[in-house]
Amino acid sequence: GAKRSGKAKYEIFDPSMGAEAHARLGLENDLRRAVGNGGAEFRVFYQPKVLLETGEIFGFEALLRWRHPERGVVGPDEFIPLAEETGLIVDLGRRVLREACRQAKTWQGEAAPGLVVGVNLSARQFQDPNLVGDVSAVLAETGLAPDSLVLEITESVVMDDAPVAAGTLAALKDLGLRIAVDDFGTGYSSLSYLKRFPVDYLKIDRSFVDRIEDSDVEAIVSAMIDLAAALGLRVIAEGVEEEGQRSRLETLGCELAQGFLFSKPLPALDAARLLRMRLAPRPGIG
Ligand code: C2E
Numbered sequence: 001g002a003k004r005s006g007k008a009k010y011e012i013f014d015p016s017m018g019a020e021a022h023a024r025l026g027l028e029n030d031l032r033r034a035v036g037n038g039g040a041e042f043r044v045f046y047q048p049k050v051l052l053e054t055g056e057i058f059g060f061e062a063l064l065r066w067r068h069p070e071r072g073v074v075g076p077d078e079f080i081p082l083a084e085e086t087g088l089i090v091d092l093g094r095r096v097l098r099e100a101c102r103q104a105k106t107w108q109g110e111a112a113p114g115l116v117v118g119v120n121l122s123a124r125q126f127q128d129p130n131l132v133g134d135v136s137a138v139l140a141e142t143g144l145a146p147d148s149l150v151l152e153i154t155e156s157v158v159m160d161d162a163p164v165a166a167g168t169l170a171a172l173k174d175l176g177l178r179i180a181v182d183d184f185g186t187g188y189s190s191l192s193y194l195k196r197f198p199v200d201y202l203k204i205d206r207s208f209v210d211r212i213e214d215s216d217v218e219a220i221v222s223a224m225i226d227l228a229a230a231l232g233l234r235v236i237a238e239g240v241e242e243e244g245q246r247s248r249l250e251t252l253g254c255e256l257a258q259g260f261l262f263s264k265p266l267p268a269l270d271a272a273r274l275l276r277m278r279l280a281p282r283p284g285i286g
């Protein structure tokens with residue numbers, strides 16, 4: 001069948017197109033129904049962000065899951081692009097933000113006062129004229145301190161329409177929250193926006209962490225970490241799966257990391273259990 005890469009693309013002469021286009025339309029209708037139904041099929045999962053030096057949980061990233069009544073769990077890489085194209089992401093994303101902020105506020109009261117929560121924003125959400133007002137309303141409603149919230153945005157989204165993006169980022173920063181550049185290293189080659197735009201975190205893309213044993217890749221990761229330090233940004237490595245990667249990153253001076261080595265994204269109850277232990281699971285411990 002036709003391969004999908006981000007946005008669905010179909011080859012005109014692919015005989016399977018009919019079936020695949022049909023399936024996609026089915027999924028789109030289901031998504032519309034699920035969002036319209038009050039979102040009961042959606043759950044926010046949480047993956048710990050870990051301080052490499054101590055193994056402590058610094059915060060969580062909120063990651064959306066869709067439990068489809070017939071298909072089972074549909075991953076974000078499948079339905080977020082659809083939600084983008086249809087505009088459903090604006091409504092859905094607002095709910096993720098509210099739920100994640102509410103949850104973080106609860107956990108701060110129970111176990112972890114300084115806990116930080118990361119929420120992903122896609123292009124459509126970032127361009128939504130109500131974004132700043134919505135975020136501000138959610139912070140007020142949940143009582144979460146603005147500096148506990150990190151909005152994760154990819155480079156390409158930030159650079160898409162630079163003057164407008166700069167205004168939106170400035171308005172978000174005025175609310176007191178933090179901005180992370182997600183999937184850093186995979187988008188634009190120009191780094192000048194890092195100086196111009198008020199970002200707080202760089203998230204080194206998983207593809208670099210994956211190949212960090214390669215000395216050229218290690219040199220790139222090292223340069224990213226140094227660049228972040230020079231600009232006063234904090235660094236999070238994504239997709240740490242192996243102890244060797246973790247120790248390499250720590251040696252290079254990377255402050256924070258996420259990845260299956262520490263924990264997969266978890267339902268809120270399991271994340272809370274982890275948080276009560278304060279330390280993220282690590283090989284050889286627990
Ligand atoms: P992302 O923001 O870059 O999130 C990191 C992705 O890497 C997550 O995939 C996470 O489960 C996965 N991951 C974490 N550690 C590891 C690891 O050690 N190995 C591997 N192989 N993968 C790891 P997920 O949850 O499937 O989300 C995919 C993307 O979907 C996210 O990439 C983000 O761009 C988007 N997304 C997820 N939730 C939301 C949401 O609520 N709103 C928006 N707008 N986008 C979302």
Ligand code: MG
Nearest residue numbers: 061120152182
């Ligand atoms: Mg992210």
Ligand code: MG
Nearest residue numbers: 182183203238
């Ligand atoms: Mg990422």
Ligand code: MG
Nearest residue numbers: 120154182183
């Ligand atoms: Mg991503």
